[in-house]
Amino acid sequence: ENALTQSPGTLSLSPGERATLSCRASQIISSRNLAWYQQRPGQAPRLLIIGASSRAAGIPERFSGSGSGTDFTLTVSSLEPEDFAVYYCQQYDTSPLTFGGGTKVEIK
Amino acid sequence: EVQLLESGGGLVQPGGSLRLSCAASGFAFDENAMSWVRQAPGRGLDWVSSIGAAGGSRYYPDSLRGRFIISRDNFKNTVYLQMNGLRADDTAVYYCVQGRGPLESWGQGTLVTVSS
Numbered sequence: 001e002n003a004l005t006q007s008p009g010t011l012s013l014s015p016g017e018r019a020t021l022s023c024r025a026s027q028i029i030s031s032r033n034l035a036w037y038q039q040r041p042g043q044a045p046r047l048l049i050i051g052a053s054s055r056a057a058g059i060p061e062r063f064s065g066s067g068s069g070t071d072f073t074l075t076v077s078s079l080e081p082e083d084f085a086v087y088y089c090q091q092y093d094t095s096p097l098t099f100g101g102g103t104k105v106e107i108k
Numbered sequence: 109e110v111q112l113l114e115s116g117g118g119l120v121q122p123g124g125s126l127r128l129s130c131a132a133s134g135f136a137f138d139e140n141a142m143s144w145v146r147q148a149p150g151r152g153l154d155w156v157s158s159i160g161a162a163g164g165s166r167y168y169p170d171s172l173r174g175r176f177i178i179s180r181d182n183f184k185n186t187v188y189l190q191m192n193g194l195r196a197d198d199t200a201v202y203y204c205v206q207g208r209g210p211l212e213s214w215g216q217g218t219l220v221t222v223s224s
Contacts, residue, residue, distance in 0.1 A: 095167055
């Protein structure tokens with residue numbers, strides 16, 4: 001299976017700061033079949049990014065994704081209070097679908 | 109608006125069975141693959157199973173194949189997860205999800221607790 005490793009585990013930042021989250025795959029992900037999700041406390045995950053870099057419907061422009069091959073990045077350009085949450089990457093290139101372990105973005 | 113409403117969770121003894129249901133609305137159910145994803149307390153996300161739009165294709169991780177069975181009824185706009193031989197490590201919130209690649213829309217989840 002294609003294991004995904006996210007770093008850092010926790011990111012402590014202030015509102016207005018830039019967040020950069022990393023997701024590294026153990027095998028190449030072809031066709032950029034990688035997604036990012038946000039999970040706020042007590043809520044279900046929400047799809048943010050598909051195809052490594054395309055925002056899902058209704059997702060603000062401050063969220064952007066990049067990368068290819070085995071290295072991918074989610075960037076939040078300027079953190080809003082509602083952005084403090086856990087973020088997961090997920091590959092849908094090969095079965096089984098796999099998720100990274102998550103990065104928690106917390107208020108500093 | 110997409111709505112996914114899970115039901116059927118609860119407390120079950122080790123070795124027992126449970127059937128989860130997910131009633132879908134707000135989209136063309138019979139044109140969409142569906143999935144189940146679970147999250148153990150305080151842990152990350154784990155893919156459980158997916159089913160194609162017509163129901164003919166079913167997908168599982170090797171670790172769950174043979175114990176869990178996914179199915180759907182396109183007349184009732186409902187997807188099911190039959191879970192057998194439940195173990196303590198199956199304890200989790202089980203989410204019903206629209207899609208099989210990117211997981212587009214998520215239900216609020218139903219808690220399954222396996223304990224004696």
